Amino acid sequence: MIRINRTVLALMMASIMIILSACSGNSTVPTNNNASTNSNGPVDENKVVDVSFFAVPSSDVIDLKTNWFTNYVKETFKLNIQWNIAPSSDSLTKQSLLLSSGNYPDAFWSGSFSPSDILKYSQQGIIVPLNAYIEKYAPNLTKAIETAPGLKQAITAPDGNIYGVPSYNSCIHCYWGQKFWINTDHLKKFGLTMPTTTDELTNVLQTFKDNGLVPLSGTSDGFDLTIFLMNAFIYNNGSDFFNVEDGKVSYAPVQEGWKNGLAYMRDLYEKGLIDKQAFSQKSDVIKQLAAQNKVGVVPYLYSAGFIDTANPSYPNWSTVAPLKGPDGTQYAAFSGNTPKSLTFVVTKNATEEQIVRMIKLVDFIYTPEGTQMMNFGQEGKYWTKAGDGIKGLGGEQALFITQSDKFYSAGAKQNEGWNQMGPIFQNTTWRNGFVEAKAPFSADGLESLLMLETMKNYAGHQPKQVYPGVIWIKPEEYQNFALLKTNIEQYVKQSMAQFINGAKSIEKDWQSYVDGLQKLGLTQYLEMAQKAMTAPFDTSAFQSDTKTVEFLSSLK
Amino acid sequence: MEKAIHIREPWSDRVSIVLIYIFLSIILLCVAYPLIYIVSSSFSSSAAVTSGRVWLFPVEPTWYGYQAVFQYPQIWTGYLNSIIYTVLGSIISVALTIMMAYPLSRKTFMSRKVLMWALLFAMLFSGGLIPYYLVIKSLHLLDTRWAMILPGALNIFSIIVAKTFFQSSIPNDLYEAAQLDGCNDTKFLTRIVLPLSKPVIAVLLLWAAVSNWNSYFNALIFLNSEHLYPLQLVLREILVMNNVSTNSITLSPEQLKQFEDMKTLLKYSVIVIASIPVLILYPFIQKYFVKGVMVGSIKE
Numbered sequence: 001m002i003r004i005n006r007t008v009l010a011l012m013m014a015s016i017m018i019i020l021s022a023c024s025g026n027s028t029v030p031t032n033n034n035a036s037t038n039s040n041g042p043v044d045e046n047k048v049v050d051v052s053f054f055a056v057p058s059s060d061v062i063d064l065k066t067n068w069f070t071n072y073v074k075e076t077f078k079l080n081i082q083w084n085i086a087p088s089s090d091s092l093t094k095q096s097l098l099l100s101s102g103n104y105p106d107a108f109w110s111g112s113f114s115p116s117d118i119l120k121y122s123q124q125g126i127i128v129p130l131n132a133y134i135e136k137y138a139p140n141l142t143k144a145i146e147t148a149p150g151l152k153q154a155i156t157a158p159d160g161n162i163y164g165v166p167s168y169n170s171c172i173h174c175y176w177g178q179k180f181w182i183n184t185d186h187l188k189k190f191g192l193t194m195p196t197t198t199d200e201l202t203n204v205l206q207t208f209k210d211n212g213l214v215p216l217s218g219t220s221d222g223f224d225l226t227i228f229l230m231n232a233f234i235y236n237n238g239s240d241f242f243n244v245e246d247g248k249v250s251y252a253p254v255q256e257g258w259k260n261g262l263a264y265m266r267d268l269y270e271k272g273l274i275d276k277q278a279f280s281q282k283s284d285v286i287k288q289l290a291a292q293n294k295v296g297v298v299p300y301l302y303s304a305g306f307i308d309t310a311n312p313s314y315p316n317w318s319t320v321a322p323l324k325g326p327d328g329t330q331y332a333a334f335s336g337n338t339p340k341s342l343t344f345v346v347t348k349n350a351t352e353e354q355i356v357r358m359i360k361l362v363d364f365i366y367t368p369e370g371t372q373m374m375n376f377g378q379e380g381k382y383w384t385k386a387g388d389g390i391k392g393l394g395g396e397q398a399l400f401i402t403q404s405d406k407f408y409s410a411g412a413k414q415n416e417g418w419n420q421m422g423p424i425f426q427n428t429t430w431r432n433g434f435v436e437a438k439a440p441f442s443a444d445g446l447e448s449l450l451m452l453e454t455m456k457n458y459a460g461h462q463p464k465q466v467y468p469g470v471i472w473i474k475p476e477e478y479q480n481f482a483l484l485k486t487n488i489e490q491y492v493k494q495s496m497a498q499f500i501n502g503a504k505s506i507e508k509d510w511q512s513y514v515d516g517l518q519k520l521g522l523t524q525y526l527e528m529a530q531k532a533m534t535a536p537f538d539t540s541a542f543q544s545d546t547k548t549v550e551f552l553s554s555l556k
Numbered sequence: 557m558e559k560a561i562h563i564r565e566p567w568s569d570r571v572s573i574v575l576i577y578i579f580l581s582i583i584l585l586c587v588a589y590p591l592i593y594i595v596s597s598s599f600s601s602s603a604a605v606t607s608g609r610v611w612l613f614p615v616e617p618t619w620y621g622y623q624a625v626f627q628y629p630q631i632w633t634g635y636l637n638s639i640i641y642t643v644l645g646s647i648i649s650v651a652l653t654i655m656m657a658y659p660l661s662r663k664t665f666m667s668r669k670v671l672m673w674a675l676l677f678a679m680l681f682s683g684g685l686i687p688y689y690l691v692i693k694s695l696h697l698l699d700t701r702w703a704m705i706l707p708g709a710l711n712i713f714s715i716i717v718a719k720t721f722f723q724s725s726i727p728n729d730l731y732e733a734a735q736l737d738g739c740n741d742t743k744f745l746t747r748i749v750l751p752l753s754k755p756v757i758a759v760l761l762l763w764a765a766v767s768n769w770n771s772y773f774n775a776l777i778f779l780n781s782e783h784l785y786p787l788q789l790v791l792r793e794i795l796v797m798n799n800v801s802t803n804s805i806t807l808s809p810e811q812l813k814q815f816e817d818m819k820t821l822l823k824y825s826v827i828v829i830a831s832i833p834v835l836i837l838y839p840f841i842q843k844y845f846v847k848g849v850m851v852g853s854i855k856e
Contacts, residue, residue: 057782059630059794062629063782064782083781083782085779085780085781086776086780087776087785087789087792087793088793089792089793090776090792093777094776094777097685097686097689097777100686101686101690101693103689103693103698284606287606287607288606288607288608291603291606291607291608292607292608308603308606310603409817413627413628413629
């Protein structure tokens with residue numbers, strides 16, 4: 001007994017010693033270097049300088065420290081990066097903690113800064129303007145700002161300065177991400193045709209139901225079926241519900257069209273044509289239903305998200321084009337209205353020399369080659385340059401052949417590139433050219449399939465003007481705006497569910513619902529939104545392209 | 557007592573025993589089924605899991621999920637880190653707790669009321685996240701393993717439990733008797749109190765170990781390097797982040813699909829692997845939960 005006690009005591013003592021030595025001792029001091037190193041002497045171009053980056057690595061990257069592209073940056077841009085890592089699930093918490101504690105790195109490489117964050121931190125002097133550097137050292141970036149749709153709007157603060165660079169991703173299929181996928185095999189089996197109007201959809205769903213299928217399902221953690229349906233009555237962008245007509249902002253959820261849309265959905269729900277679980281279940285359930293071939297229509301970003309590409313019924317899943325409502329309304333929700341946040345900002349800790357090198361790095365990434373290398377690493381490992389005659393997604397000469405199926409296979413790990421971490425520039429040229437176009441329903445033809453379905457059915461179905469994704473509201477007003485926004489949007493969503501499941505009657509309770517919104521401050525909210533919008537976002541550049549559709553359809 | 561054995565139990569007792577067994581069986585079922593389901597799913601093919609064909613036993617048995625886990629280096633560094641944090645953190649935590657609780661339990665200790673009040677105050681009120689972060693930063697603990705071990709080492713609730721245990725089960729007479737034989741406070745603590753307090757030490761150890769093993773928030777805010785991440789943070793990364801939503805729209809479809817596939821592949825095997833250490837710990841500690849340590853220690 002006594003001996004045991006001695007060991008316990010010894011352990012206790014040892015642990016105390018460890019604690020004491022750790023407190024007093026030599027633990028590494030976080031890198032808060034520079035500032036003092038800001039000398040005016042001539043800069044040695046070849047000397048590698050240390051720089052600290054906040055970053056949120058993609059989970060397939062083995063180790064950023066030993067990553068090939070990290071090393072490339074060190075050799076080519078003479079920047080030795082000290083990584084300050086945050087897990088993606090909670091990166092925002094960590095970012096704001098670093099900023100409010102004053103313990104921030106030289107740059108946030110893959111942060112997330114909304115316009116009001118930019119205003120707040122620039123006023124506090126924490127983040128610095130980059131215009132002068134961009135003009136002087138970044139020709140590619142300057143060109144991109146002038147030509148890429150929405151980019152200039154997204155990065156220019158009201159004071160005319162540029163405080164950061166976004167991750168620009170011209171993801172055509174995500175812009176019209178609210179898609180309905182239908183199992184065409186079921187259509188054929190029951191002698192139906194693809195629905196084009198709301199009445200036809202009702203009919204199709206009824207037949208599905210009569211034959212024992214779940215006619216139309218949905219998920220609470222993924223894609224909302226109401227957005228697609230509502231767009232046959234009034235434009236619903238699926239995020240802030242703002243509509244713009246002749247430069248005037250209006251709120252869709254108080255319009256007559258919204259009411260009609262609700263009535264339509266109520267009708268479907270009452271007849272049992274919308275799955276009762278659609279608003280509460282998780283996407284796992286949809287996967288099971290789809291794998292068992294028990295569901296007719298599923299709202300989702302892409303069909304491979306709910307059904308395995310190896311499943312024999314995978315090629316049967318096809319998109320439903322936006323439906324025509326009773327009064328001919330036919331919209332598709334569009335979210336391509338500029339990048340909504342900035343990714344890369346530089347803090348006041350950075351020295352002149354560091355900033356110049358970082359801007360040169362960003363400028364390199366703003367070329368197709370740069371983005372390619374940053375994403376996938378060195379040439380020859382996961383990608384090669386495309387030979388003559390190899391066609392990209394748009395039917396034009398491809399730039400690269402990327403083995404994206406290998407790079408992105410489940411559980412794959414790589415230490416070559418940063419995989420879309422930071423200010424990437426994936427414009428249409430890059431996106432259409434980074435892979436060789438493959439037949440849409442082949443295992444590696446996901447890009448082709450989504451491009452084809454989007455171009456064929458959805459592109460161009462948005463209004464001519466939409467509310468911009470980036471609005472600059474002063475930090476002191478922003479809090480109020482955000483509060484109004486949260487309350488109002490929550491009320492809209494909640495009421496929508498109640499109208500659809502019958503807890504509220506559309507005829508009787510509509511007026512009290514509109515009054516309720518007014519009480520929550522809708523008028524003030526709209527005024528603020530109107531004031532914050534300098535110009536509506538022009539969507540005329542986002543149209544369907546028959547050449548692409550023909551090219552992709554011809555692939556076998 | 558002798559006679560009672562021969563008496564048949566009355567009907568009402570038998571009925572209630574049967575009812576109790578039925579009730580307990582239902583509870584057992586509720587507790588055991590999710591565990592069995594997860595273990596079975598971890599050995600089934602992911603296609604079978606997603607299509608809902610697994611409900612009790614593995615369908616299309618495969619090691620694929622576990623193979624994938626073995627190829628995932630972060631999980632292993634995370635595992636090692638978690639073990640370090642748990643072992644070291646629990647030992648330090650229990651040692652500190654006892655050193656705090658024992659003086660507080662002695663009536664002869666002068667400032668016990670003030671100290672107790674201070675502890676209770678600290679238990680109920682905290683400075684908030686940013687001051688917490690600044691303290692850790694000023695102690696130069698940021699991005700070190702100590703940030704995972706020290707900040708949570710002293711749990712005030714555990715101190716109160718230990719203090720109450722010492723007070724109620726170590727009689728003052730024992731101290732006086734020891735004192736008469738020439739024993740000072742340190743010796744009394746190490747030679748008499750600790751051997752008599754195995755149950756409470758076991759409880760403290762278990763609490764500290766489980767909370768260390770499960771903690772991720774300190775890691776999230778204090779650690780900046782991936783090689784220091786504990787297992788829970790890696791798991792969170794795999795299981796939470798990969799939910800597809802309209803917010804993750806900058807990702808390409810390939811990447812989204814990769815996340816989805818990886819999630820279904822790793823989910824169950826990773827949960828099983830992460831639960832093993834805690835499951836192992838329980839039976840070893842449970843044997844210390846014995847009553848009657850005090851029997852015969854003192855005669856009145």
